[in-house]
Amino acid sequence: MDSKRWSIFQAVTALTLFVPVLIYGARRVEAQQFDLSDLSIEELMSIEVSSVSKKLEPMSDAAAAVYVITSEDIRRTGYTTIPDVLRLVPGVEVAQVDLNTWAISARGFNSQMSSKLLVMVDGRSVYSPLFSGVFWDAQDMMLEDIERIEVIRGPGATMWGANAVNGVINIITKSAESTQGGLACSQVASSENFGLVARYGGQLGSNSQYRFYVKGFDRHMEAGNTGPDLPDYWSSTRGGFRVDSRISRKVDATFTGGLFTNRGQYSLNYITLTPPYSGLSDSELRSDGGDFTAKLNYAVSSKSTLSLMSYADYLEHNHPGIAEKRFTVDVGMQHIWSPNSRHEVVAGMEYRNSSDVLTDGLGVSTPVPSMVSWLYSAFAQDEIAILPAKLSLTLGSKFERNFSTDWEVQPNARVMYVPARGHKVWCSAAKAVRTPSRMEYSGVFRLAAIPPMSVYNPTPLPIQVLGVSQGQIVSEKLTATEVGYRVQPHRELALDISGYYNDYKDIRGFETGQTVVDMTGPIPNVTQYVNFKNTNYSHGYGGEVSIDWKPIDIWRLRGGFSVLRLETRAAVDNILLSGVLPPNADTVDPENQAWLQNSVSLPHNVDVDFIVRYVDHLRDRGVASYIAGDARVGWTVSQGLEIFTAAQNMFGGKHTEFQSDIMLMALSRDIEPQFLLGATWSFGHLTR
Amino acid sequence: MVKALYRIGIAALLQWAAFSPPGAFGQVSEAEVRAVFVVKLASFIEQIGGETKGDSLVIAALGKDLTVDFIHALCATNASGEMYLSCYTADAARNIDSCDILYISAACENPVEAVRRAEINNCLTIGEEAVAKEAKLAVTLFTFEKKLRLRVNLDALERAQVRLSARVLKLAEIVRDADL
Numbered sequence: 001m002d003s004k005r006w007s008i009f010q011a012v013t014a015l016t017l018f019v020p021v022l023i024y025g026a027r028r029v030e031a032q033q034f035d036l037s038d039l040s041i042e043e044l045m046s047i048e049v050s051s052v053s054k055k056l057e058p059m060s061d062a063a064a065a066v067y068v069i070t071s072e073d074i075r076r077t078g079y080t081t082i083p084d085v086l087r088l089v090p091g092v093e094v095a096q097v098d099l100n101t102w103a104i105s106a107r108g109f110n111s112q113m114s115s116k117l118l119v120m121v122d123g124r125s126v127y128s129p130l131f132s133g134v135f136w137d138a139q140d141m142m143l144e145d146i147e148r149i150e151v152i153r154g155p156g157a158t159m160w161g162a163n164a165v166n167g168v169i170n171i172i173t174k175s176a177e178s179t180q181g182g183l184a185c186s187q188v189a190s191s192e193n194f195g196l197v198a199r200y201g202g203q204l205g206s207n208s209q210y211r212f213y214v215k216g217f218d219r220h221m222e223a224g225n226t227g228p229d230l231p232d233y234w235s236s237t238r239g240g241f242r243v244d245s246r247i248s249r250k251v252d253a254t255f256t257g258g259l260f261t262n263r264g265q266y267s268l269n270y271i272t273l274t275p276p277y278s279g280l281s282d283s284e285l286r287s288d289g290g291d292f293t294a295k296l297n298y299a300v301s302s303k304s305t306l307s308l309m310s311y312a313d314y315l316e317h318n319h320p321g322i323a324e325k326r327f328t329v330d331v332g333m334q335h336i337w338s339p340n341s342r343h344e345v346v347a348g349m350e351y352r353n354s355s356d357v358l359t360d361g362l363g364v365s366t367p368v369p370s371m372v373s374w375l376y377s378a379f380a381q382d383e384i385a386i387l388p389a390k391l392s393l394t395l396g397s398k399f400e401r402n403f404s405t406d407w408e409v410q411p412n413a414r415v416m417y418v419p420a421r422g423h424k425v426w427c428s429a430a431k432a433v434r435t436p437s438r439m440e441y442s443g444v445f446r447l448a449a450i451p452p453m454s455v456y457n458p459t460p461l462p463i464q465v466l467g468v469s470q471g472q473i474v475s476e477k478l479t480a481t482e483v484g485y486r487v488q489p490h491r492e493l494a495l496d497i498s499g500y501y502n503d504y505k506d507i508r509g510f511e512t513g514q515t516v517v518d519m520t521g522p523i524p525n526v527t528q529y530v531n532f533k534n535t536n537y538s539h540g541y542g543g544e545v546s547i548d549w550k551p552i553d554i555w556r557l558r559g560g561f562s563v564l565r566l567e568t569r570a571a572v573d574n575i576l577l578s579g580v581l582p583p584n585a586d587t588v589d590p591e592n593q594a595w596l597q598n599s600v601s602l603p604h605n606v607d608v609d610f611i612v613r614y615v616d617h618l619r620d621r622g623v624a625s626y627i628a629g630d631a632r633v634g635w636t637v638s639q640g641l642e643i644f645t646a647a648q649n650m651f652g653g654k655h656t657e658f659q660s661d662i663m664l665m666a667l668s669r670d671i672e673p674q675f676l677l678g679a680t681w682s683f684g685h686l687t688r
Numbered sequence: 689m690v691k692a693l694y695r696i697g698i699a700a701l702l703q704w705a706a707f708s709p710p711g712a713f714g715q716v717s718e719a720e721v722r723a724v725f726v727v728k729l730a731s732f733i734e735q736i737g738g739e740t741k742g743d744s745l746v747i748a749a750l751g752k753d754l755t756v757d758f759i760h761a762l763c764a765t766n767a768s769g770e771m772y773l774s775c776y777t778a779d780a781a782r783n784i785d786s787c788d789i790l791y792i793s794a795a796c797e798n799p800v801e802a803v804r805r806a807e808i809n810n811c812l813t814i815g816e817e818a819v820a821k822e823a824k825l826a827v828t829l830f831t832f833e834k835k836l837r838l839r840v841n842l843d844a845l846e847r848a849q850v851r852l853s854a855r856v857l858k859l860a861e862i863v864r865d866a867d868l
Contacts, residue, residue, distance in 0.1 A: 490752070
């Protein structure tokens with residue numbers, strides 16, 4: 001960071017840190033003139049109260065690295081997408097590639113299709129089996145509907161199943177009961193951005209509530225100094241509903257559903273066999289989809305609850321590389337019960353069926369255009385209170401059978417020790433697997449073209465490198481050990497520290513296959529096949545620290561720091577492959593990340609938030625480290641009406657956050673500062 | 689340009705906040721309002737049978753939080769009007785003696801046992817949403833749209849043999865155990 005930027009950073013940070021101190025001083029003086037004791041109970045209930053948050057979240061009892069982002073946390077960031085919100089989770093790497101594409105991972109292996117992070121929305125998996133990853137543009141739900149986001153760093157496979165290797169993100173939405181009345185939010189932003197959200201919730205009879213919403217936006221970004229010389233855009237329209245019903249004193253049901261349509265710019269490089277051996281495609285990325293979920297909870301007794309859940313999900317994703325139509329159906333059940341005071345058992349089973357139809361695109365094809373994939377699984381976990389309130393042991397395992405790798409067993413053992421009140425120490429050991437993606441199982445990728453008479457190709461013909469599956473691929477495996485310490489010395493301060501060592505085996509790599517000389521086609525060439533095979537192995541270690549401090553009632557400081565060291569080695573059998581396809585060509589991670597959020601509640605119902613983020617450089621990719629600042633000022637003008645303004649990506653100017661070394665991935669663009677002005681109006685609410 | 693605007697904005701905000709006229713603060717501390725409300729509520733408690741509380745009142749607090757601090761401050765200044773107030777803080781449910789109101793903070797341990805003991809002693813239990821469901825509190829304080837709200841559990845009042853005046857019930861959301 002140059003000296004000018006550093007000066008600005010210092011000035012702004014100092015100012016925002018001094019604000020709460022000044023305000024607090026002013027308030028103390030004023031408090032002497034304003035005696036609450038003189039008010040009646042009716043008057044007490046009519047004055048507005050300030051609290052950055054009602055309290056710090058109680059320390060989690062889970063023997064895992066858990067971080068929770070609440071609805072209020074999301075509101076105060078001023079962020080407009082879920083990936084942006086995830087930037088404030090220590091240990092999670094978030095890099096924006098273009099307007100509608102992100103690379104998001106936890107504890108390493110970050111790529112545009114990060115395969116080792118499972119994402120769930122209200123228990124529905126949104127992890128796509130096509131390339132193994134999440135299409136974040138399809139998950140742009142209404143942020144105002146989110147109750148909380150729970151992020152579990154580290155393996156969560158025993159409870160959540162395969163692909164919860166490096167982390168699980170659980171997005172949990174609010175009940176219909178807590179979103180009664182109307183809400184409308186509109187915002188305009190720099191670069192011709194416009195967004196509108198509307199929601200209404202009401203009562204259905206005496207025991208049911210409903211809500212429905214629509215959300216639409218249109219975003220544009222100018223062409224930057226790097227990346228394609230074309231403006232970027234993303235427009236989206238979506239709508240959905242939720243119904244919560246208390247059928248009887250013991251049974252309640254939830255139904256949710258939604259539809260969306262997305263249009264966006266997608267620029268990628270693809271391989272050609274004529275000079276310059278690559279081309280640039282600027283085409284439209286179109287995705288449409290819908291989902292429906294039904295969930296039933298039955299309180300068998302005060303110590304036993306049975307849950308049944310089923311969902312259907314349809315996605316049509318027209319990626320320029322390959323187009324996909326996918327229909328998924330999932331049925332599952334879970335039973336939680338306490339046979340006695342020392343045991344709490346969770347057990348369940350699940351069946352999922354996913355059918356797809358693929359259409360070949362630029363550089364990606366499949367010999368099996370239509371396929372049905374399936375899995376069924378069962379899990380059981382027992383939390384045993386060895387010394388009640390002092391020492392507990394959690395043992396569990398998931399047993400999963402899937403269509404591509406057959407049986408997978410994913411056990412874990414976790415210990416939680418409470419040495420004293422406010423102190424918790426935990427450790428765990430777990431195994432998890434990442435099953436092969438649909439395209440690793442039966443896909444053909446045009447990975448590279450090597451010009452003739454070059455370092456890796458002394459022949460007079462161009463070489464095209466085709467990655468293919470020969471049915472030899474198995475699951476990637478992780479053995480993880482973690483330790484953690486949480487301390488809450490008093491109600492206003494909490495500290496969470498975790499460390500881990502991850503040992504990965506059977507990481508997907510390549511093995512040299514057939515070499516075929518084709519002299520009969522329109523362009524004579526040599527085709528070098530490389531087979532997907534689990535040739536690589538990795539190990540990684542690191543740690544995360546998060547702090548939450550509320551020194552006075554109107555001021556809250558939160559921060560996080562994470563460090564990651566990850567090394568991948570490949571059993572390369574060919575000099576050509578080592579040069580053209582390095583073992584971590586599609587993944588790259590910052591080694592250090594840090595952030596600090598300063599939240600202040602000012603007089604006149606004004607909330608001010610300021611966030612500073614530091615992200616380390618991406619080694620070997622030419623992506624420099626950056627410091628970015630985000631700010632939000634919100635003013636509650638009257639009951640239910642808030643006007644807010646926000647700024648994002650300040651300080652650094654335009655910067656690049658990610659760069660992939662392989663073809664077919666979205667080309668990175670300069671991420672530019674954005675300014676936003678909006679208003680939220682809620683009306684007609686019921687009691688809570 | 690952008691940086692200049694940002695700096696001007698921050699400076700303006702600081703000036704505006706620092707030089708706000710007295711009384712301009714639309715908001716006061718949530719913990720302070722809760723504490724005053726807890727103390728004020730003492731005037732609206734009746735025993736089953738119609739007896740009102742006498743001229744002295746004991747408030748017990750379980751756990752430690754800002755509201756508890758403010759309750760202690762109010763007791764020290766005897767801010768409830770005509771009643772003589774005394775209060776104490778217990779760090780565990782077993783240390784709760786006789787009291788008229790038991791305030792249970794979210795940070796306390798074993799709120800269920802505390803409520804059980806309080807109900808035997810005909811004591812009104814008050815606390816935050818975080819413990820209300822588990823402990824089946826009589827009065828739950830929560831904030832909605834930055835304003836204090838209360839929920840009264842009639843089943844818990846019956847168990848404690850305590851009544852609240854109609855004036856309080858009129859302001860409250862009325863529930864039963866099963867609704868929590």
